Amino acid sequence: MAKHYKIAVIPGDGTGPEVIREGLKVLQAVSRKFGFALELTNYDVGGDRYLKTGEVLPDSVLAELRQFDAIYLGAVGHPEVKPGILEKGLLLKLRFELDQYINLRPVKLYPGVDSPLKNKGPSEIDYVVIRENSGGLYTGVGGFSMKGTPQEVAMQEMVYSRFQVDRCLRYAFEYARKRNKRKTLALSGKTNVLTYVFDLWERAFHEMGARDYADIKREYYHVDATCMWMIKNPEWFDVIVTENMFGDIITDLGAITQGGMGIAAGGNINPEGVSMFEPIGGSAPKYTGQNVINPLAAICAGAMLLDELGETQAAQAIERAVMDVTAHKIKNLGAGKMGYSTSKVGDLVAEGV
Ligand code: IPM
């Protein structure tokens, strides 16, 4: 019997369902070609369900999600829901509960896509950011004191255990080795100011590198300088590893250099458990139902999902088809209008896999 994967699909809010539809179109096309089957189960969690029932992520749904081979997520964020409720109650809760401790974000400029970086092309913009995804400021450790008074104090702590740092670094070193491009891993931090947390990261980085990864070159950049070099000399980077909030920020910067949120994909990975793949742009609610949003980020997230399942050739086939579309079929993607509808772009990629 053909290989068979159980995938949970969470189309989510806004334009999420439209881009996920195209991603599934491509996944189905590639699965037929490469001889495996995807068994899809749809979950309607998101803003609309919350507004109707008050539930964000019921425990029963979470328990079911643990049973899948992977999760495919569209977008969360609804204009009528107060910011934070869906982000924390759904997206971050899934990342934490499923212990998806890696957020993998390739920054790759595809041929034909317009980058805002002058004189930089696909051979200069091609690196991967590994964002720690389980700790730091996102753990929510903190609180208010004297809330509502003029003396009010608010605190939110950047918390890291050696365990969290080590497992993220281990993944990053292994990734740099497997990627086998320049075999360089850059730690992005702030050792000059955050002298506790990044002291820990830096020691752990060099200890592990010296002990187990003599073949991987180690570099260090402060996070502010990382932003500068991502613009000025993106070709310096191969694999970047960083903590959660810094990774959140620099990957939006990276995304815009690769043509924007319509292209950037990411994976929330638990290498030993259930991983979740998503386009990293938001739900773009004002375009809902218009069939105008670029589905390539969702399609590329689908390729990452297959790669994580071990369907490497199928994942590569999707990426090749995407590059063929950006190089030959869509003019100046990233510079504004696509010139094609969401569903047409999905058709073009699906035909090419
Ligand atoms: C991302 C997003 C999320 C984050 C939000 C929606 C909670 O910006 O995936 O980068 O901050 O991680």
Ligand code: MN
């Ligand atoms: Mn973000």
